[in-house]
Amino acid sequence: MTTFPGGTRVEMIAGIPVSVDIRTPLPVRELTPLLDNAFAWLRWVETTFHPSREDSQIGRLNRGQTIEQVPELIEVLHRCDELSEATGGWFEARRDGVVDPSGYIKGWALERLSRALANTGAGDHRIDAGDDIRLRGSAAPGRPWEVGIRDPRTGLVRAVVAAHDLGIATSGGSPVVDPRTGRRRTGVDAVTVIGPDLGVADAYATAMYAMGPVRARRFAAETAVRSPYQSMIIEGDGQEYATPGFAAHVAQPSLAG
Template identity: 40%
Template sequence: MRRVEHVMGFPVSLRIDDEGDVVDLDAAADSVFAWLRDVDARFSPFKPDSEVSRLDRGEVDGVSADLAEILALCEHYRKATGGAFDVRLPGRGLDPCAVVKGWSVQRAAQLLTASGTRSFCLNAGGDVVVAGGPWRVGVRHPEHADRLCAVLDLTDGAVATSARYERGDHIIDGRTGHPATGLLSLTVVAPTLTEADSVATAAFAMGTEGVEWAAGLTGCEVFAVGADRGVLRTAGFPVAGERTVPPVSRAL
């Protein structure tokens, strides 16, 4: 079963390879997209009546358990990056989207698992969580939309990329207040999309030093393309067709 919907400002595609007589595929998909629409309504900083917007305006005294979890993750990565990752930048409203996306899509994957779905690929604007593989996931070349710079073999896990090619220099280094331009793209593979997406954005905000920081996190594998077009990848980055991938530094 395959379904694509536009949610949270980007296309979300779901592929389920389970047999329909084992799982109610339509109900499983319905639960995923209903959850993502609910997240968008509750946590989008672009919707004036969302909980995030009302909190930013000081209109609520407390927050929901879900938003408390999101804000705790934001604070964790702010501290871990020395302020490079910050959802409360001066002169800007509260914007936790960098954490909300991965967190919400991982929750959607958990809904699929709870429904009995065993084999699926959920792709949210290029950030992917899979189960019951093997699945092959391509990493887009940061300068050529029709090329890939890596293809990954994944069975159960997630992959997320932060880059400048879709939205320009939109990731801000909270330490300087300026766009992070030290990297062209940075891809993280992790057990969950909550971690993969947050780490990819946080590391990108740090610039070149973020590559080593992300690579040092337990369970994270990294593929990064620098502004000089050099490539760095960790030894365990799951490139398709290679049993052992040594760290490399080379031009694309």
């Protein structure tokens, strides 16, 4: 039986490059359909949840048209409501009668994909989609995956996170609107949240990016105490704040990829 040390595929999904890097040694006859199914799932998520697509279920919902009773749609809307409550309304997927789960759906989709890959025997993988990353297993035997967290203004690496099983979500580098007032907010350049569920980390990062530095620090500290989600905040003046649990995941960068 011929095997090779995993494989990587990159495709454009919803206008961004998505990379699935599997390091588990698998036969070609197993690896190829795994990658095919991975991107089929991501394309299905795009066509179902993209708010700007007229044929998506979210698009139909926002126009008051009949939608299919898709279990995943009900799950996502329910989780968005829970996350809105958990963040005091700073993460909000419903505004002025329009539903847009964009701050959660990408992380949710990658988390679902990571679990599916692990359940089918591809337990060593890294999935990248913009600023959302899901790590599982090992990059090489005995070696964790390493992810550089970059400053959105300078491009310099602020920290390197090393892990065998972690979701990493970053919000930053673009204008952000206060979901309560609709006005643009400033004061935070980027927020990175790490934790066991990438969808939750994605929503928390989105919320803290909108909060501004004072509220974001307080929310990060409180969340770190009561949950496994840890944060690093880069403020507009360049100052950096990290919860103790975030610092525990930081390692020196290695030369390996």
